[in-house]
Amino acid sequence: MRDTAEFYDTIPKASDFDALAGDGSYRPMPDDWVLGVADIVGSTQHIVEGRYKIVNMIGAAVIASQVNAADGRALPYMFGGDGAGFAVWPDQADTARRELAAVQAWAKREFDIDLRAAMIPVSHIRNAGHDLRVARYKPSQNIDYAMFSGGGLSWAEAELKAGTIALDPALQDAVPNLDGLSCRWNHIRARHGTILSLVTEPAPGALPEDVATAIHKIVAIADSLDRGGHPMPPDGPGVSWPPPGLGIEAHAAHGTTPLWRTRLSLLIHSLMAWFFLRSGVKAGDFDPAHYRNMVVQNADFRKFDDGLKMTLDCDPDTQKRIEQVLQDAEKKGILRYGLFTQDEAMMTCFVPSMADDSHVHFVDGAAGGYAQATLKIKGGESYLRR
Template sequence: MLNKIIHVLENYRIHIKRKIELVLRVGEIPVSNLIESEVQLKIAKHRLTDKLSIPIVLGDGLKVAESMIKSSFKEEETTAFDETLLNLEGMECRWDQILPDQQQTKVVCLLLDASLEKDQRNVYKKVLAQMDEEFGKFENRQPIKSNNLKLDPNPTKVWEEMKIRLTSTSWMYFFKSWLKTNFGRIYLNLTSSGKQYLSQIEQLSHTFMLDGMINTVFTAEQKSIDRFIAYLDKMERDKKLIYGIHVTHASVMSCYVLDRRTTHSHFVDGTEGGYTSAAKMFKIKKEGPI
């Protein structure tokens, strides 16, 4: 089974390299190797919303495995691509930029890593408590609100989606998807099932991840952001953590939709670089003195 999974992922890697010149590194590290190296990997399940449960990971296991895969990865020739293995059905990127509820509110992308593996639980507990104090509970700082969701009818959106999803251009797919997007605006606003789908998106949006480090997107007022950054700077000076942050005006969302009634997931980032901009800041700090 593992070999089949790796083979499919390798196929996706080749497809993405051909389409957008992005190199995805694929590999696998047995958990037993991490245990032998005395690296922790603790996994729990957390109910983030009424409809979404996520894994919570403590320990440096995933980070160490990622580093090992990246360092040992060698890009091979792209001649072994198998089109029959490519299945991106359900991948959609048709939403307009999502503005926060209030005009003064910003969207924040945060990456944060505890300096010591043994301190992760306490450091993350303190940071999340500070976020609750500054920005309100999780549901209050969610960037995805159903009343702010609007489909973007721009044909460029559909074209970019098609470029990734298919191996070659299909005008039938393009026009069909473009028409669906335009009629979708009516469906979402005027039908009960459409309104239900919008409300579920809010519940099924991935805006928080803890995989050994914190990755989160949230909304906040600038004055609260400034106080929070001052708090993080103090923790950073005390060698408790390293963080990268990016503040922007809106969020963006890509989706994986198999069934609009129950089976759909939504992945959120910030505009103007989002997590990528936060990661650049984080990497500079990680590689140099604080």
């Protein structure tokens, strides 16, 4: 059997987001790779209780633990707001399984939140009649994000929620490696109208070319927005002290160290970061203006995850145009969709090192975002909160 560990490294990195609407940029994932999926149980209730920042943090923790476990090796992953997906090569599967189970235990121990999780070979996905293909989107010179198509990831997530696949639990005191995970930025207020969370998926039986055509129209409309609808201002989000997510970050960072001691350490370090980011004063090789610029460039505010997902700063007229395309596509049996509006976006970050520009930033709506938009699809209806 040929070694497939290098598969993801061989995929070209595309800089044209719109081109990823079609299948031409996607490569079939090898059968011997293993897909991991995770989803928070009862995320809707957590949103009602104002815990969506914690929900986002747990979703991002799944990714951070896997990237850290891969020890610098690139792997495909997808942030979904209230969950995440990723894939690993065969020799990494056992390590990935342990880390995923450790995140489950951590989420329950630190936040009393249940995280469903499972890992399933890609060959099993194909045996069930689905495919798993992946592409790489490069929003800046320094990072890239995986894009998924073929329906395999969505199918695995549905099987996870149905309880047909599940991970063996880890010991209750298992500690995942979440180094670099943080959520220190302020929420980002809409500047042009509203923060629009958009989720689409192909309708059953829809032709791929029809789906691609509809997605091209939506992306073109979004591109007409200021900076393509990027929810962050050009100089990055605001900062305050103490940062709004410091308590959540302490739960991610303390490991076996007492929580109060980690919180105190983070207070001190975040005060220093606040000073440099607010003042713009350079500290050695750290340039606050450059870092802010890279945060904006590296933000994951649009993606393909068996369908289009976007978090947009959107004006009312453009919102109506997007909705019209979606309604037409739904009537024709091409797309299913969900929309959700809110006043702010928020960001959860994974910063392995401050010494380079490879930090990644997951953007979502602050009032439920992707989870709320997806809920409208699950309920068999399209919804726009006005």
